[in-house]
Amino acid sequence: MSQSANDVVIQAKGLTKKYKDFVAVDGIDFEVKRGESFGLLGPNGAGKSTTMKMISSVSQRTSGELKILGKEPNTHGPEIRAHLGVVPQKDLLDRELKVWENIFTYGRYFGLSRKFLKGKVDELLEFAQLTEKRNAKADDLSGGMQRRLAIARGLVNEPEILLLDEPTTGLDPQARHVLWDRLFRLKEQGVTLVITTHYMDEAEQLCDRLIVMDNGKIMAEGSPAELIKQYSSKEVVEVRFGTDKNEKTAEKLAGLADRIEVLPDRILLYTAKGEELLAQILESGLHPVTSLVRRSSLEDVFLRLTGRTLVD
Amino acid sequence: MSDLNFKPGQAVDPQKAIRWGSLRVAEYRIYSMSKWMGSVIAYGLGNPVLYLVSIGLGIGALVDANSAGQSVLGVSYLQFVAPALLAAAAIQGVMDEVTFPTMDGFIWDKLFYAINATSVSSYQIANGVMLAALARGMFTVSLYLGVLVAFAAIPISSVLPLLLSSMFAAWAWSTVMLAVTARLERDEGYFAIIGRFVIAPMFLFSGTFYPLQLMPIYLQPIGWISPFWHSAELGRTLSYGAAMEPAMFLVHIGYLLFLVVVGLAFAYPKFKQRLAK
Ligand SMILES: Nc1ncnc2c1ncn2[C@@H]1O[C@H](COP(=O)(O)OP(=O)(O)O)[C@@H](O)[C@H]1O
Ligand SMILES: [Mg+2]
Numbered sequence: 001m002s003q004s005a006n007d008v009v010i011q012a013k014g015l016t017k018k019y020k021d022f023v024a025v026d027g028i029d030f031e032v033k034r035g036e037s038f039g040l041l042g043p044n045g046a047g048k049s050t051t052m053k054m055i056s057s058v059s060q061r062t063s064g065e066l067k068i069l070g071k072e073p074n075t076h077g078p079e080i081r082a083h084l085g086v087v088p089q090k091d092l093l094d095r096e097l098k099v100w101e102n103i104f105t106y107g108r109y110f111g112l113s114r115k116f117l118k119g120k121v122d123e124l125l126e127f128a129q130l131t132e133k134r135n136a137k138a139d140d141l142s143g144g145m146q147r148r149l150a151i152a153r154g155l156v157n158e159p160e161i162l163l164l165d166e167p168t169t170g171l172d173p174q175a176r177h178v179l180w181d182r183l184f185r186l187k188e189q190g191v192t193l194v195i196t197t198h199y200m201d202e203a204e205q206l207c208d209r210l211i212v213m214d215n216g217k218i219m220a221e222g223s224p225a226e227l228i229k230q231y232s233s234k235e236v237v238e239v240r241f242g243t244d245k246n247e248k249t250a251e252k253l254a255g256l257a258d259r260i261e262v263l264p265d266r267i268l269l270y271t272a273k274g275e276e277l278l279a280q281i282l283e284s285g286l287h288p289v290t291s292l293v294r295r296s297s298l299e300d301v302f303l304r305l306t307g308r309t310l311v312d
Numbered sequence: 313m314s315d316l317n318f319k320p321g322q323a324v325d326p327q328k329a330i331r332w333g334s335l336r337v338a339e340y341r342i343y344s345m346s347k348w349m350g351s352v353i354a355y356g357l358g359n360p361v362l363y364l365v366s367i368g369l370g371i372g373a374l375v376d377a378n379s380a381g382q383s384v385l386g387v388s389y390l391q392f393v394a395p396a397l398l399a400a401a402a403i404q405g406v407m408d409e410v411t412f413p414t415m416d417g418f419i420w421d422k423l424f425y426a427i428n429a430t431s432v433s434s435y436q437i438a439n440g441v442m443l444a445a446l447a448r449g450m451f452t453v454s455l456y457l458g459v460l461v462a463f464a465a466i467p468i469s470s471v472l473p474l475l476l477s478s479m480f481a482a483w484a485w486s487t488v489m490l491a492v493t494a495r496l497e498r499d500e501g502y503f504a505i506i507g508r509f510v511i512a513p514m515f516l517f518s519g520t521f522y523p524l525q526l527m528p529i530y531l532q533p534i535g536w537i538s539p540f541w542h543s544a545e546l547g548r549t550l551s552y553g554a555a556m557e558p559a560m561f562l563v564h565i566g567y568l569l570f571l572v573v574v575g576l577a578f579a580y581p582k583f584k585q586r587l588a589k
Contacts, residue, residue, distance in 0.1 A: 058428050060588045078333070082326035082431040092426035096344065105340045109430035111329035127316050157430070160321035191320050 009034050009161055009192055010055060014064035017050050024050040026216035027064060034160075037183075037193040039210030041203045041298060043310050047216040048196035049089055052165045055194060056086045069160060082110060085159035085191075089166050091150040095139035099130055099149055102138050107156040120156060127182065128152040144175030151182065161192040168202060180205055198310050200298035212302060219305040224298055231304045232296035233258050235274035239281065239288035240266045249286060256280060261303055268300070329431040337432060337440020341413060342447055352448070356401075356455035363397055364390075364463055371521075385523075387552050390465040395547025396520040398453055398474050399540050402482035403511065405452035409445035410486050411503050414493040417441070418586055425587065434584040438494075438576070442486050449482035450475070466551065473550030481543030484568040487575025494582040514538040519545070542567050 010032035017025040025047040032038040040048045053059035054066060057073035057080045066073055068080045093102050100121050107117040125131045128148040133141060138149060147167060154162060167183070168176040183206055187193055197203050203210050204224045212219045212227070220227055237257070241249045243265060250262045256277060257269035271277045274293035281288070302310050345352065372389035379385070385392045417424030417437070424437050432440075453475060460466045466474070496502060517534040518524065518541035524532055535541035542564040548554035549561065
């Protein structure tokens with residue numbers, strides 16, 4: 001296999017998955033290049049996990065084309081999977097086995113020798129910061145530790161592509177940051193990362209490039225910076241006037257900003273120069289209960305594309 | 313904190329991984345099983361001892377005394393029932409090791425989905441579960457045979473023939489249960505039902521304690537379809553030379569193999585379908 005930096009490791013064209021009549025993934029096209037960190041951002045039910053399962057070469061697509069590492073998953077599933085690391089949304093650990101045993105037994109499925117695995121398990125435990133927990137039952141770990149164990153397990157075969165489905169959902173902020181740090185290191189290692197998330201900060205932190213998904217379709221594609229540039233303004237002013245007053249006040253603000261979004265709890269004003277706009281609002285005699293100026297984020301991109309927020 | 317150091321995609325030899333997938337799954341199952349070794353052994357030894365005492369000292373003594381060595385059976389009562397008891401032990405052994413891991417694999421902890429994310433394929437998972445169950449069945453039967461020989465209930469020459477006949481029953485039953493369990497979407501106590509209304513009647517009505525021919529003809533079909541009877545008859549012929557038409561010999565083996573084929577024919581596609589969802 002060629003190691004050129006630009007070769008495509010995942011290629012999807014018109015990728016579609018139906019459950020009976022329900023279309024969960026609706027003809028999506030994307031490519032992932034070797035060594036890049038690629039994201040699928042979208043709200044619950046967007047079709048991210050369904051897409052991940054097809055990429056992981058287990059779930060059969062309904063139609064469209066899919067090539068993983070240059071191979072057809074329908075006919076070469078086991079060969080492809082030999083070089084994938086999969087961290088499913090639910091960790092699917094063997095709760096009866098100890099932490100080290102979870103990694104060791106998993107490595108055996110890939111035909112790895114006991115000798116190789118002995119060293120590998122220690123290395124992965126260290127990497128996942130679980131060395132002290134090596135003899136604990138998987139069931140007794142905290143959520144963040146279980147997720148790290150699932151990642152360690154997914155790395156046991158030294159995969160070319162690591163697939164992470166919502167890696168930090170349900171974790172506290174500290175556990176998330178530990179995990180992000182681990183994932184950065186993997187990327188430096190040359191592992192291609194595919195990450196689904198419904199957290200826009202995670203997508204911004206981790207992804208070189210991403211697709212924004214909703215209702216099984218791709219709404220937009222690009223790097224976080226490109227997407228923000230294309231679909232949002234540089235800055236955002238958030239003002240709150242109280243739940244029942246937001247709608248009314250928004251009418252008075254019309255024209256001040258490039259674009260206005262009225263959410264139930266706040267008003268978002270899109271502009272290149274946030275501080276100036278906020279000053280203008282205050283001068284015009286309006287008194288928001290709270291206000292803040294911030295950079296545009298992927299959350300704003302999603303709101304622009306779908307009219308909805310990512311996390312409700 | 314340490315960094316990993318590897319070149320992505322170099323560690324695994326896919327061809328080698330794919331070739332041995334079934335054995336890897338079996339290896340893992342046996343490893344998990346070994347955590348319960350104590351109860352596997354206790355159960356494996358306790359049962360035969362109970363049966364030996366009850367049948368050997370009780371019923372057997374009664375039957376043997378009344379037939380005064382000239383019995384219709386031609387051998388001691390214990391020798392007559394041993395093949396059926398061993399078939400039962402084998403079937404019970406594989407039953408637990410097929411049903412619980414399969415429920416766990418698809419429903420409770422969904423471990424099959426994790427295994428299937430490796431180079432292991434769906435049918436290799438089915439094979440691995442079956443192989444591990446057979447290993448457990450073989451272990452249980454071996455313990456049983458050990459007890460029977462130790463108590464001089466059967467001659468040592470019967471050990472291999474009976475191992476063979478009971479493992480045929482175990483193989484047939486393991487694939488049938490693999491197919492049945494793979495279809496279950498929920499745990500609704502089916503196994504208790506199967507144990508009570510399928511296994512128990514089959515055990516009792518399959519010529520276990522007396523020749524099937526002594527049963528009224530309308531009850532005999534229970535024996536005909538039951539792996540117990542076919543396995544026990546095979547064991548009787550192989551271990552002490554009970555009379556049997558060559559054609560019937562083939563029927564017994566053929567029927568058990570037929571169950572294996574049918575079981576796998578239903579199990580493989582169901583495993584594949586569920587995992588590929
Ligand atoms: N096995 C399934 N059977 C039927 N519908 C499913 C199945 N899996 C997912 N879906 C549906 O497909 C849609 C996309 O689901 P999913 O890919 O899990 O979304 P996400 O991961 O983005 O939250 C959802 O509406 C979900 O209910
Ligand atoms: Mg999901």
